[in-house]
Amino acid sequence: xxxxxxxxxxxxxxxxxxxxxxxxxxxxxxxxxxxxxxxxxxxxxxxxxxxxxxxxxxxxxxxxxxxxxxxxxxxxxxxxxxxxxxxxxxxxxxxxxxxxxxxxxxxxxxxxxxxxxxxxxxxxxxxxxxxxxxxxxxxxxxxxxxxxxxxxxxxxxxxxxxxxxxxxxxxxxxxxxxxxxxxxxxxxxxxxxxxxxxxxxxxxxxxxxxxxxxxxxxxxxxxxxxxxxxxxxxxxxxxxxxxxxxxxxxxxxxxxxxxxxxxxxxxxxxxxxxxxxxxxxxxxxxxxxxxxxxxxxxxxxxxxxxxxxxxxxxxxxxxxxxxxxxxxxxxxxxxxx
Amino acid sequence: xxxxxxxxxxxxxxxxxxxxxxxxxxxxxxxxxxxxxxxxxxxxxxxxxxxxxxxxxxxxxxxxxxxxxxxxxxxxxxxxxxxxxxxxxxxxxxxxxxxxxxxxxxxxxxxxxxxxxxxxxxxxxxxxxxxxxxxxxxxxxxxxxxxxxxxxxxxxxxxxxxxxxxxxx
Numbered sequence: 001x002x003x004x005x006x007x008x009x010x011x012x013x014x015x016x017x018x019x020x021x022x023x024x025x026x027x028x029x030x031x032x033x034x035x036x037x038x039x040x041x042x043x044x045x046x047x048x049x050x051x052x053x054x055x056x057x058x059x060x061x062x063x064x065x066x067x068x069x070x071x072x073x074x075x076x077x078x079x080x081x082x083x084x085x086x087x088x089x090x091x092x093x094x095x096x097x098x099x100x101x102x103x104x105x106x107x108x109x110x111x112x113x114x115x116x117x118x119x120x121x122x123x124x125x126x127x128x129x130x131x132x133x134x135x136x137x138x139x140x141x142x143x144x145x146x147x148x149x150x151x152x153x154x155x156x157x158x159x160x161x162x163x164x165x166x167x168x169x170x171x172x173x174x175x176x177x178x179x180x181x182x183x184x185x186x187x188x189x190x191x192x193x194x195x196x197x198x199x200x201x202x203x204x205x206x207x208x209x210x211x212x213x214x215x216x217x218x219x220x221x222x223x224x225x226x227x228x229x230x231x232x233x234x235x236x237x238x239x240x241x242x243x244x245x246x247x248x249x250x251x252x253x254x255x256x257x258x259x260x261x262x263x264x265x266x267x268x269x270x271x272x273x274x275x276x277x278x279x280x281x282x283x284x285x286x287x288x289x290x291x292x293x294x295x296x297x298x299x300x301x302x303x304x305x306x307x308x309x310x311x312x313x314x315x316x317x318x319x320x321x322x323x324x325x326x327x328x329x330x331x332x333x334x335x336x337x
Numbered sequence: 338x339x340x341x342x343x344x345x346x347x348x349x350x351x352x353x354x355x356x357x358x359x360x361x362x363x364x365x366x367x368x369x370x371x372x373x374x375x376x377x378x379x380x381x382x383x384x385x386x387x388x389x390x391x392x393x394x395x396x397x398x399x400x401x402x403x404x405x406x407x408x409x410x411x412x413x414x415x416x417x418x419x420x421x422x423x424x425x426x427x428x429x430x431x432x433x434x435x436x437x438x439x440x441x442x443x444x445x446x447x448x449x450x451x452x453x454x455x456x457x458x459x460x461x462x463x464x465x466x467x468x469x470x471x472x473x474x475x476x477x478x479x480x481x482x483x484x485x486x487x488x489x490x491x492x493x494x495x496x497x498x499x500x501x502x503x504x505x506x
Contacts, residue, residue, distance in 0.1 A: 076364075076366070078367070079366065079367070079370075082370075118389060119389065119466065119467065120389045120390050120393050120467060123389075123390065123393035123394070123397065123467075124393055126393075126397055127393045127396035127397040127400075127401060129401075130396070130397050130400070130401025130402060130405075131396065131400060131401055133401070133405050134373070134405070134408075137405065137408050137409075137412075138370075140412075141366060141408075141412045149412070153409070153412070153413070156405065156409070160402065160405055180467050
């Protein structure tokens with residue numbers, strides 16, 4: 001019983017730590033994005049609140065809390081309230097299967113640095129990703145606003161289309177590792193090389209699909225102001241809007257972590273075998289780098305037109321990803337990697 | 338009581354509640370949401386039976402893909418609100434008949450042939466893990482698996498061909 005209690009306590013603590021990191025990480029991702037974008041566009045960016053503008057996210061948060069919550073009179077109230085929650089929750093729980101490091105010894109117990117290690121970890125990622133569409137669908141419908149509806153439908157169609165390419169791009173790492181478990185995929189990369197070396201095409205497809213999955217530029221149909229005002233968030237204000245915003249940025253961090261785990265060795269790095277605590281640091285650095293790449297892409301590429309976006313997803317990405325599955329399988333059988 | 342029984346009872350309550358909610362709700366979108374909740378609880382049942390692969394497939398395919406399309410159709414057709422008088426009076430006796438048959442069957446399985454259920458559960462947990470599932474599908478049932486795949490592909494192409502309008506006319 002004591003052992004069970006310790007086990008439950010361990011889970012709760014790990015979950016709480018993960019959520020705390022994600023929530024503060026979200027705030028500073030927005031800061032990072034604004035500063036980095038400003039640097040690219042030869043501006044200064046937010047630098048007034050606190051040293052180097054470091055308190056800017058706090059100021060934004062306080063402002064959003066005190067804003068008036070407006071609710072459209074004709075909105076479907078329950079779904080309207082449910083939508084931000086349905087966006088936020090999958091964004092947080094998707095990180096549960098990502099390992100942050102190897103085992104460490106703490107308080108006389110051997111603790112694995114991961115919330116959980118499912119033997120179907122990759123499928124868990126895909127199923128949570130497919131669930132996260134509902135927040136957008138509901139927000140678009142329940143606002144009872146044509147722009148919100150159109151924005152919701154557009155981004156939902158985009159997400160379910162790119163999900164297919166995403167799922168297919170996960171297949172080469174699974175084949176190479178011979179397992180659906182995230183920790184075994186990382187072990188496979190530790191014993192050979194990072195899978196971006198073996199499956200560069202899958203890595204590119206995966207990154208593009210992940211960008212589309214989180215509605216980032218150049219796939220940010222949601223923010224096509226000229227066409228859709230603000231898409232499915234048009235009618236949201238105050239904290240409800242903040243929840244959507246939060247969901248989006250946490251998802252950015254989550255997909256960076258997923259990409260790092262599948263293709264960049266996860267927490268792998270020099271010296272991680274001897275010092276297990278280096279694992280989370282390496283993972284953090286990889287996530288940070290990928291977030292920087294996403295912001296860079298946003299600053300560089302213009303938004304795709306909607307029909308081209310769908311054509312690109314269905315006619316380019318999915319065939320490439322499918323072909324790549326065959327190539328990887330043939331290579332594994334032929335060369336015995 | 339054991340933890341498993343408590344978890345089962347809570348889940349069963351949610352599953353039945355969401356099923357009833359789906360039927361009696363007047364708004365089609367909320368009905369669809371109840372159905373999603375129902376699928377999610379079924380997925381957790383699979384997890385409890387030690388079949389994580391089937392649970393995840395359930396969430397991805399049913400809750401994630403099929404229900405999104407349901408919601409799309411409901412929203413795009415604007416069919417959220419049910420019209421008042423429905424002419425389906427004949428449905429009632431048929432529905433009652435089916436429900437009675439289902440209950441009789443369930444009662445028989447639980448109290449009469451309950452002994453047969455346990456090996457089934459073992460079978461599920463054996464098949465549930467991805468490696469054994471794949472081994473069964475690709476070795477033992479290879480031909481049926483491939484035939485199913487071709488049939489599904491044909492059905493998919495068929496659906497697209499039927500909906501595609503002839504450009505000449």
